[in-house]
Amino acid sequence: MASPEYLAAHGTPGSLAEIESHCGILYANRNADWRFGSPGNWTVIRPRAALRVNNGVVMRDTAVAGLGISLLPTFFVHYQLVDGALTRIDIGVEAEGAELFIAYPRERSASAKVLALIESLRRSFGDPPYWDRASDQSPSRNTRPPFEA
The missing domain is CATH 3.40.190.290 (D-Maltodextrin-Binding Protein; domain 2)
Incomplete structure (x- = not known):
């Protein structure tokens, strides 16, 4: 860019x-x-x-x-x-791309909190995430995620 x-x-x-x-x-x-x-x-x-x-x-x-x-x-x-x-x-x-991983102890399955986080991220970002969609499908500037300055 x-x-x-x-x-x-x-x-x-x-x-x-x-x-x-x-x-x-x-x-x-x-x-x-x-x-x-x-x-x-x-x-x-x-x-x-x-x-x-x-x-x-x-x-x-x-x-x-x-x-x-x-x-x-x-x-x-x-x-x-x-x-x-x-x-x-x-x-x-x-x-080259990068991936985001959510880690939790191997000896246990994902806790309800981790599963809730994963589901919340999927709902918030979408599939594909809003930043990878065509601009006509993008959220307005007024709906910026809270982590974006």
Whole structure:
């Protein structure tokens, strides 16, 4: 993702190789590698670091400010994509995903509280989650989740 202003000034990358030459807003607590999958293999790129931070919201906001390209989960940038503050960059391959796990002791089944949490998250986010649906199905800005600033 990048701001329209950044892309107007620096061009829109059309390939993995072109992304490497752009300024990246990188997550400091992880390797600077961005992994992209294609049938049968993974490609790793290392964009030039414009900024390294350890907070996804700061990464999003600096991308909106036009400092570079950021690779973030859609739940961090959903509203900025809808508003046009950020633009999705399509290079024809998908970035490596991440998963969220809910852990509980292996020797016991999930407690009623854990099951209630799982069900609440499923109802709140939807299937697919609201941030991955088309913008015409997105909740209004007035219904932001409580954890979003």
